[in-house]
Amino acid sequence: MRQYSAIALAVSAAALFAGCSSTKLDDKPKIDDQPVQAQPQQQADTRTVTPITTTNDTAAPTDANRSVYFDFDSYVVKDEFNPVIQANSKYLSSKKNGKVTIQGNTDERGTSEYNLALGQKRAEAVRKSLAATGVPDSQMEAVSLGKEKPKAQGHDEAAWAQNRRADIVY
């Protein structure tokens, strides 16, 4: 910082020598000669901000038979969730036009975008498990909510375990 300040002061000294090139102000400015910088207020300029309100979606339903939970830092569908995979596979096989979104989630630790990619790995693992049982790709979409929509709001391992999850959403 000390070195930086020395540079800053040197630069400012240079700026002082160059001061003659700065905009000069008339001693007695005539108002009519002043440039009008502002546009009429009704007219949009580049700093205008017009608000948007998006449609309100209801929260995705969560159901015990539609959720797969993962271990810390893991993206493997554990055997105990085979019944969940089988039940949803059977349902999708009976509804050839039915479509499903698999939403992956992470706990709150880590940065937003990287967690979004990690949640995608969980969704993709569930998608592959469903595909292995014969569900065609056209019926499925694997997406991620990352750490943005935690089901459990706490900041401890119990909450984090709830949030390391993929939901199968119809």
Add this chain to the structure above:
Amino acid sequence: MTKHLIRFVALLWLTSASMLAHAQLHITTEGVGNKRIPIAIADFADEGQSPEQISAIVKADLSRSGYFQIIDTGSAMSETSAINYPDWKTRGAFALAVGSVQKLADGRFVIRYRLFDIGKGEQISGFAETVYPDRLRLAAHKIADDIYEKLTGVPGDFSTRIAYVTKEGRVYKLVVADADGKGEVDAMRSSEPIISPSWSPDGTHIACVSFEKRKPIVYVVDLIHGQHPEVANYKGNNSAPAWSPDGSKLAVALSLTGNTQIYLISANGGGAPPQRLTSSYDIDTEPRFSPDGQSIYFTSNRSGGPQIYKVSVNGGAAQRVTFHGDFNTSPRISPDGKTLAYVSRRDGQFNLYVLDLATNQELRLSNGSMDEAPSFSPNGRYIMYSTDVGHRKSLAVVSVDGSVKQAFMNQAVDISEPTWGPFMK
């Protein structure tokens, strides 16, 4: 406009009580530069005619920057007042700023300002602007910008804007505000999360990711016209938008192949299909263009944990950039291309670091537990990021040398995902 109770407190050097009364965002300043330039700033003549006290805004900006020590003049001085240079020298002033406010019959105001070098005994800058009342604060910020540039050699960014996401209950908002946190305007409201806002190079659009359709989709918010067309809504995830320096393209992260990879798309979403830029078997995300537009920095876990890499915009092999620590994400490159900011996990804490790309010297700039989403100020001297104080998300600003720190707090609302807008023409 937000209806929250928002207050402003600056601990170290703010001297004007009138500022406390009009303030909005709660800003705490926690550090100062080692060498501050002493500058006397007079009350502007007749500034009581104006709804905004111009000199107070200038003083607050310069104080917050960490580069100035403000000397009170005790009385108003206009641009035509005689300057007693020896007297100001005795009082320790390196520079003196004076000015005036004149109200016109049509409701506009003429703001005049001059800057003097006390040592040399001469004027070094000055200008006049005629503005409507809603641009009075902007006029004051431009005066602070000019003083900052004339005395430190780098353009000031007090007249720039910031954007961030607030969450209050279940309502998410993309909010645009002045760089000092004043003048908040809601650009977008939603009942679903909004992340990764990124300001277009011309300052008129913000790309972001919204979950309003229950999946991440990239939108470009047109701030002027209040529209937000989808620009990337492909099967799977669409996220992490980053603008090319010319504003024509976005780099985005898509999961078209099942894993997250980086693609280039047109900034208006039209034209050719996404052009894949990286190729790995797992995660590549968080692209950022270098200032020259020739390369892209991104996060990849191709070596195990996440690290920062760099690839040409024409594709090809990626080079690894970060080697300290086993978890480095969220690369942001400084406007001069010489410094990389990122979030690194060390001992379970997520903190902001900067890396000098020439010397490979790393510096930790934050000490929270969950710091993320860094964004350089347009002059490159400051980084804004989000932090977590008692599970309440707020914003913080730190100078790239770590000497100046500010906290932006709002007790009732979570504030995160900051993006610092560009210099505006």
